[in-house]
Amino acid sequence: MIKIKILGTSASIPTKNRNLPSIFLMYKGERLLFDCGEGTQKELMINNLRFMKINKIFITHWHADHFSGMLGLIQTMSLEGRKNPLYVFGPKNTSKFLNQLLGVGYFNRTFDIIVKELEDSSAIKEKDYTITAFEVKHNRIPALGYAFQENKRLKADMKKAEKFGLKTGPLIGKLKNGETIIFGSKTIKPKDIIESITGRKIVYTGDTQYSENTIKYSKNADILIHDSTFASHKENMDEIGHSTASDAAIVARKATVKKLVLTHISRRYQKEKEHEDPKKLEDEARQIFKNSVLAEDGMEFILK
């Protein structure tokens, strides 16, 4: 199971209802955080997400709304006596900026932080998944998106197994391990029953204007969480460095993803009367890519 919890969905400035960017991902007991805007530690607490167990943080870029919760979270982990190292990944200058941030004020850290700076196509390979960084286009500063790709998994085709009279159990396990088994009078090879299926894929862009590279790295993702700061309008998005809901939807369509989640919402869009209705972002995206949803703080996605 992969659990994704969207902790913050606002662009640059928080609103009464939207915190600054952060996305929590849990997979096989491991807890990852993508971006860590101001207020993230409180959102982790409110959502009972056991923040002490987070072991990797991925920063998309060094604009304050994406990192300003780091100092508080790391200080809290120290006050709680954390000993396990924390891995922090980010673009060029992550090491310099993080050291500078953690040097402000009086503060005793109780654990090691291991920083790794990434660039386009850098891959963090773990036993069951790979996270690949990819360059996005945002105000000419170093900025990355991240693609979480679960490894291929071996799965028994139980319809085929039943033809041999086999049921779930240790023999299926042997087949998954690549062993040929003898069952009654039959010799069964792994390829007779076991198939390799594609792992699940989740992509988060951080902040970006429309980018071909995002399409490349989002190919066939189960979920694409994309910058969607504005509805379409006349301003020059190149200068702004963000995407419209349409931009995000075009990326989703070209990358043939399964679901698009629109996030990093400008405070221009709020439910209060004096603002524009945020629903228009979702409506706009759905004209181009049907399975689009507007992110809200606390929204959860489970991939079983």
Place this chain on the structure above:
Amino acid sequence: MIKIKILGTSASIPTKNRNLPSIFLMYKGERLLFDCGEGTQKELMINNLRFMKINKIFITHWHADHFSGMLGLIQTMSLEGRKNPLYVFGPKNTSKFLNQLLGVGYFNRTFDIIVKELEDSSAIKEKDYTITAFEVKHNRIPALGYAFQENKRLKADMKKAEKFGLKTGPLIGKLKNGETIIFGSKTIKPKDIIESITGRKIVYTGDTQYSENTIKYSKNADILIHDSTFASHKENMDEIGHSTASDAAIVARKATVKKLVLTHISRRYQKEKEHEDPKKLEDEARQIFKNSVLAEDGMEFILK
């Protein structure tokens, strides 16, 4: 009128219901902030406090829970196009730490920040009030409390005025300006009607263990907002650098303040079942100083 809004009341680590320390004070249209923990900008928005008009921030000390909202607030002010300078006051090293904090990441500031480092008895004198810094005792780091003292005000004793047949109006204004007036057949001097009354006083300690200096600077305050991290227990408060509710109440009694507000509450005290009841802090203080109240986020005090 003086309006005080308590924005954050938690110690070191936020909880589901308590943000990190920050206190907003409004007086004659001027807006001041004391401490600026993570999440302060969102609390300012939630409480409709027009954060763009804040012109002075007072930091008590450089522990992250007291300053970690500064970067976000200053960035937001810039994104909103602020031009007016912002004054930041704090203890020794405030200039170094603030510069370091504001240098993290990519960030264009649109206004000047004027930093002034204070020490015990440093006074910021304004037309209608003075804010005096005073040394507190907290983990051997530079740490200040702040006393806001309204200047003495001239007030007409309207009972005396009526004896002369005078009513509210421009003649009272003249008396306040020190002029002697002739009213009918009577000569009225300012001292016949005008009296000077003591201004209102609000004191905030930031983090401190029990301190005689706090008593000295809190003398006769209308409101004393005091560190009250724990209920009384056997730990050595000297080492911890914080006050118990009893410590705070003894200070309040000795300083003969009018009201004590207990803040900087340990996460040990929460309303959820698995925690200790925060009410015990208030109960403990009231045994010693009756007019004690436990601070909650969003609590407001108006001095008319």
